[in-house]
Amino acid sequence: MCRWLAYSGSPLLLEDLLYKPENSLVVQSKHSQMGATTTNGDGFGVGWYGAYDTPGLFRSTEPAWNDLNLRELCAHAQAGRVFAHIRASTGSAVQQTNCHPFRHDNWLWMHNGALAGFHQMKRDLAMEVDPDLFADIEGSTDSEMFFYLALSFGLREDPRAGVARAVGLIEEVGRTHGVPFPVQMTVATTDGDSTWAFRYSSEAPRTAGTIDGRVTARGVRVRVPSCAWAMLLTMARPRPAPVWFVRMRSLPRWNGSASVATSSAVSSSPVFSTVSSTHFG
Numbered sequence: 651m652c653r654w655l656a657y658s659g660s661p662l663l664l665e666d667l668l669y670k671p672e673n674s675l676v677v678q679s680k681h682s683q684m685g686a687t688t689t690n691g692d693g694f695g696v697g698w699y700g701a702y703d704t705p706g707l708f709r710s711t712e713p714a715w716n717d718l719n720l721r722e723l724c725a726h727a728q729a730g731r732v733f734a735h736i737r738a739s740t741g742s743a744v745q746q747t748n749c750h751p752f753r754h755d756n757w758l759w760m761h762n763g764a765l766a767g768f769h770q771m772k773r774d775l776a777m778e779v780d781p782d783l784f785a786d787i788e789g790s791t792d793s794e795m796f797f798y799l800a801l802s803f804g805l806r807e808d809p810r811a812g813v814a815r816a817v818g819l820i821e822e823v824g825r826t827h828g829v830p831f832p833v834q835m836t837v838a839t840t841d842g843d844s845t846w847a848f849r850y851s852s853e854a855p856r857t858a859g860t861i862d863g864r865v866t867a868r869g870v871r872v873r874v875p876s877c878a879w880a881m882l883l884t885m886a887r888p889r890p891a892p893v894w895f896v897r898m899r900s901l902p903r904w905n906g907s908a909s910v911a912t913s914s915a916v917s918s919s920p921v922f923s924t925v926s927s928t929h930f931g
Contacts, residue, residue: 652735652736652737652750652760652761652762653675653678653679653735653736653762654675654733654734654735654736654750654751654760654761654762654836654838655667655668655675655732655733655734655735656732656733656734656760656838656840656845656847657731657732657733657734658730658731658840658845659730660730661728661729661730662728662729662730662732663724663725663726663727663728664696664698664723664724664725664727664728664729664732664734665721665724665725667732667734668696668714668720668724668734669721669724675714675734675736676714676715676720676736677715678736679694679713679714679715679736680713680714680715693709693710693711693712693713693736693737693745693746693748693749694709694710694712694713694714694717694720694734694735694736694737694749695707695708695709695710695733695734695735695737695749695750695751695760696708696709696720696723696724696732696733696734696735696751697732697733697734697751697753697758698727698729698731698732698733699729699730699731699842700727700729703756703842704753704755704756705731705733705753705756705758705842706727707751707753707758708720708723709746709749709750710746710749711745711746711749714736731840731842731845733750733751733758733760733838733840734751735749735750735751735760737749737750743790745789747788747789747790748789748790748791748794750793752789752793752794752797754783754786754797754798754801756841756842757801757805757806757839757840757841757842758839758840759793759796759797759800759837759838759839760793760837760838760839761793761796761797761835761836761837762835762836762837763833763834763835763836763837764792764834765792765795765796765820765824765832765833765834766824766829766831766832766833766834767824767827767828767829767832768792768795770827770829771820771823771824771827771829771832772795774823774826774827775795775799775819775820775823776795778799778802778819779795779798779799779802780798780801780802783798783801783802784798786798796816796820796835796837797839799816799819799820800812800813800815800816800839802816803815803816803819805839806841809839809841809844809846810846813837813839813846813848817833817835817850820832820833821833821852824852830852831851831852831853832852833850833851833852834850834851834852834853835848835849835850835851836848836849837849
């Protein structure tokens with residue numbers, strides 16, 4: 651399982667998010683206190699929005715704790731919206747194109763969890779990706795396939811519905827291949843103006859499908875079934891940017907329609923907190 655951090659707020663140096671907190675994401679990459687693995691050393695990535703609509707992206711197969719280029723970059727780059735991810739592969743190759751976050755135009759996407767039975771489902775899922783998008787898939791992960799399915803099903807027009815429709819399809823394809831619980835996920839995605847965070851599990855959709863965290867002075871912590879932590883931080887800024895928390899409910903069977911799955915918003919307004927003295931498990 652992987653770990654990720656999403657930040658929206660006043661511009662900060664990336665090192666203030668990734669290195670300086672006592673239990674920063676870089677610290678967790680080597681010494682995680684909770685989760686399925688104690689290390690996340692199969693690569694990392696960081697995406698941030700600067701002078702252009704298209705975000706910057708730096709990914710490497712080096713462990714985050716051992717990459718001097720990441721340290722140098724974080725000491726100088728600053729941004730008001732940042733995605734960062736440390737990877738523990740669930741089976742796909744350790745290569746740059748498999749490191750999160752994934753980017754398409756102005757969108758970023760990162761995922762913690764797994765699509766069970768992905769090897770069996772891969773061809774069927776790939777056939778559902780919009781032909782105009784398919785050639786842009788660079789890696790071999792279930793997470794990137796998930797991203798392009800969400801894009802194909804309307805992520806850019808309605809992020810909540812696009813993700814829900816993609817989940818509905820994956821569950822239906824999984825059932826045809828004898829996979830009872832195909833989806834385990836926390837997902838964060840952004841277009842540079844708003845950030846959406848999702849949590850869902852096929853195994854317990856009515857209980858594990860809720861955001862299992864709380865807003866505190868330390869930020870928002872979102873827990874996934876494996877006990878790995880995802881972190882979503884927001885901070886006051888002159889023109890607050892929305893952060894959306896989405897509760898994924900039990901999904902109906904996929905029937906090829908564009909309206910077979912729904913989701914509901916946990917919060918439709920920005921949530922603000924500080925990132926000083928941040929301590930994450």
